[in-house]
Amino acid sequence: MSLSTAIPLPSRAWRLLTLTELKLIGRTPAVLFWGIGFPVIGLIVLGLIPGTGKPVKAFGGASVLQTYLPIIITFMIVMTSVNFLPSILATYRERGVLRRMFTTPVTPRALLTADLVITLGIQIATTALIVILATGAFTASIRQPLAFIVAFLLTAAAASTLGLLVAAVSFTAKAANALGAVLFFVLLFFSGLWLPRAEMPDWLRGVSDGTPMGSGVQAIQEALTGHWASGLYFGILAAWIVGCGVLAVRFFRWE
Amino acid sequence: MCRPRPVANHGGMPVIEVSGLHKEYGPKVAVDDVSFTVEAGEIFGILGPNGAGKTTAVESVVGLRKPDRGRIRVLGLDPQRDHDELRELVGVQLQHSELPDKLRVTEALDLYASFYRQPANADELIDRLGLGDRRDVGYGKLSGGQKQRLSVALALIGTPKVAVLDELTTGLDPAARREVWGLISEIRDTGVTILLVTHFMEEAERLCDRVAVINNGLVIATDTPGGLASRAGGEQSIRFRASAPLDEDLLTRLPEVSTVRRDGDQFTVTGNEEALQAVIGVLIRHSVVAQHLRVDQANLDDAFVALTTHDQPAAHDQPATHHQPAAQRG
Numbered sequence: 001m002s003l004s005t006a007i008p009l010p011s012r013a014w015r016l017l018t019l020t021e022l023k024l025i026g027r028t029p030a031v032l033f034w035g036i037g038f039p040v041i042g043l044i045v046l047g048l049i050p051g052t053g054k055p056v057k058a059f060g061g062a063s064v065l066q067t068y069l070p071i072i073i074t075f076m077i078v079m080t081s082v083n084f085l086p087s088i089l090a091t092y093r094e095r096g097v098l099r100r101m102f103t104t105p106v107t108p109r110a111l112l113t114a115d116l117v118i119t120l121g122i123q124i125a126t127t128a129l130i131v132i133l134a135t136g137a138f139t140a141s142i143r144q145p146l147a148f149i150v151a152f153l154l155t156a157a158a159a160s161t162l163g164l165l166v167a168a169v170s171f172t173a174k175a176a177n178a179l180g181a182v183l184f185f186v187l188l189f190f191s192g193l194w195l196p197r198a199e200m201p202d203w204l205r206g207v208s209d210g211t212p213m214g215s216g217v218q219a220i221q222e223a224l225t226g227h228w229a230s231g232l233y234f235g236i237l238a239a240w241i242v243g244c245g246v247l248a249v250r251f252f253r254w255e
Numbered sequence: 256m257c258r259p260r261p262v263a264n265h266g267g268m269p270v271i272e273v274s275g276l277h278k279e280y281g282p283k284v285a286v287d288d289v290s291f292t293v294e295a296g297e298i299f300g301i302l303g304p305n306g307a308g309k310t311t312a313v314e315s316v317v318g319l320r321k322p323d324r325g326r327i328r329v330l331g332l333d334p335q336r337d338h339d340e341l342r343e344l345v346g347v348q349l350q351h352s353e354l355p356d357k358l359r360v361t362e363a364l365d366l367y368a369s370f371y372r373q374p375a376n377a378d379e380l381i382d383r384l385g386l387g388d389r390r391d392v393g394y395g396k397l398s399g400g401q402k403q404r405l406s407v408a409l410a411l412i413g414t415p416k417v418a419v420l421d422e423l424t425t426g427l428d429p430a431a432r433r434e435v436w437g438l439i440s441e442i443r444d445t446g447v448t449i450l451l452v453t454h455f456m457e458e459a460e461r462l463c464d465r466v467a468v469i470n471n472g473l474v475i476a477t478d479t480p481g482g483l484a485s486r487a488g489g490e491q492s493i494r495f496r497a498s499a500p501l502d503e504d505l506l507t508r509l510p511e512v513s514t515v516r517r518d519g520d521q522f523t524v525t526g527n528e529e530a531l532q533a534v535i536g537v538l539i540r541h542s543v544v545a546q547h548l549r550v551d552q553a554n555l556d557d558a559f560v561a562l563t564t565h566d567q568p569a570a571h572d573q574p575a576t577h578h579q580p581a582a583q584r585g
Contacts, residue, residue, distance in 0.1 A: 010370075016369040017366065017369075020362055020366050023362070024355055024358060027357040028357070091355075096351045096353055097352070097353065099319070099352050103318075103319065103349070104371075105343050105370045105372075
């Protein structure tokens with residue numbers, strides 16, 4: 001009798017899988033516009049409004065641009081991770097794409113991995129573009145780049161695992177879209193899109209600290225002004241990553 | 256990197272062996288007790304009404320479902336334990352397995368080809384399946400028949416030894432269906448063993464070497480399509496329209512006749528080889544002319560109806576499943 005040997009995927013399969021998924025995203029205008037175009041345009045518009053580069057007392061001496069930079073990055077992360085990613089994966093499950101893959105030498109896990117990698121890739125590229133624009137064309141600055149990179153990556157990872165969890169618990173693509181939309185507004189509210197965290201009452205900021213995007217914005221914000229945020233914020237992000245990751249793996253179904 | 260070892264297929268060992276397969280979903284028994292074997296190079300059909308357990312049976316064969324009881328071997332391998340190895344060797348086309356709408360035909364085949372160690376030539380396969388002029392069309396824009404053919408292509412792209420095809424011509428128009436049938440015969444001629452699930456009689460009659468009829472999770476007959484048809488008792492079916500009112504009791508009383516069905520002035524009579532003579536005799540005596548007279552030999556359709564409407568009293572306290580015994584022509 002034979003041994004069950006996990007046959008390693010040809011690297012060609014990984015390459016084509018990632019490339020194909022990337023092409024499919026490229027053919028989805030909504031993802032390109034809302035995920036990439038809108039945040040970049042938002043930054044440009046904000047930067048062109050006179051006075052947004054000047055310090056504002058209510059924001060603790062930071063400029064409007066400086067305050068909104070982390071929020072714009074977070075907006076882009078939430079949009080791609082919590083809205084688009086679960087929608088893609090839930091649709092694949094609903095339409096039997098994952099089921100079909102299960103019968104080929106490629107496990108559906110490979111497809112999930114490819115989509116996660118692409119999502120992260122889009123986030124990194126878009127953030128790079130936003131940062132170059134904000135610091136090059138406008139007056140924003142990142143005084144602690146390493147802290148910024150760590151904070152950004154943790155925020156992106158927290159959002160992606162949350163997105164996987166949304167895909168895991170949603171039986172249909174419709175449910176994933178609905179849940180994603182609700183989370184989108186909740187997360188962005190706590191990230192300070194409508195009411196910057198600096199203006200939140202203490203209790204509300206406390207709640208915001210507990211959310212991945214609230215902590216993420218805080219950690220990115222402090223990196224901009226030149227220091228590492230308190231370990232608490234990184235700890236909260238890490239807890240979200242581990243928690244959502246474990247639950248997503250536990251509940252994800254191929255069909 | 257070890258190549259998958261050549262799979263033993265010596266001395267007429269069956270390619271697929273299923274014995275005592277049993278699978279429940281909660282309180283519902285999907286497959287009660289199913290056994291069959293498929294020999295190398297065969298097209299083996301699994302036939303049954305909707306909800307009979309066909310899909311669950313083949314999903315267990317390809318390792319998508321873990322049976323509660325029973326033994327399954329495909330090419331001598333266990334679909335659960337040796338799933339990784341079998342994925343290379345078994346091509347599968349399942350129901351409700353679509354592709355992303357914006358994925359183009361060539362992209363889909365190139366992608367799936369990359370999953371296998373020895374893929375078929377994607378270009379050739381596209382041409383053979385008549386998708387040559389649709390290469391750059393997205394899946395969402397293909398017709399039902401084209402989608403189905405692409406799905407068959409994906410099942411064959413890995414040059415499998417065994418192809419499992421579930422409801423392959425459902426939703427196809429008659430012309431597309433015939434095309435796909437032609438293709439399946441060709442594939443068999445290249446030495447691929449095929450397990451075909453269908454509820455479509457004509458398909459089974461045209462393609463299958465042998466057929467297992469499944470009903471309520473049990474195999475109720477395994478035979479060649481011709482063998483099954485003759486089990487229906489060599490009965491004739493006589494159809495005609497009566498030119499004048501006719502009491503159907505006159506026909507029912509004939510010893511040669513077994514059943515009479517009447518729908519307005521349209522009669523369908525079944526009976527033995529002498530039935531036609533006897534029926535015509537009655538008609539002449541009552542000065543009734545049989546218009547649009549048609550006499551048919553029993554076929555797989557009849558055999559299927561006879562087998563599946565013979566509802567055994569449920570041996571298990573499972574809820575009786577409602578099914579339409581007649582093939583749905585769609």
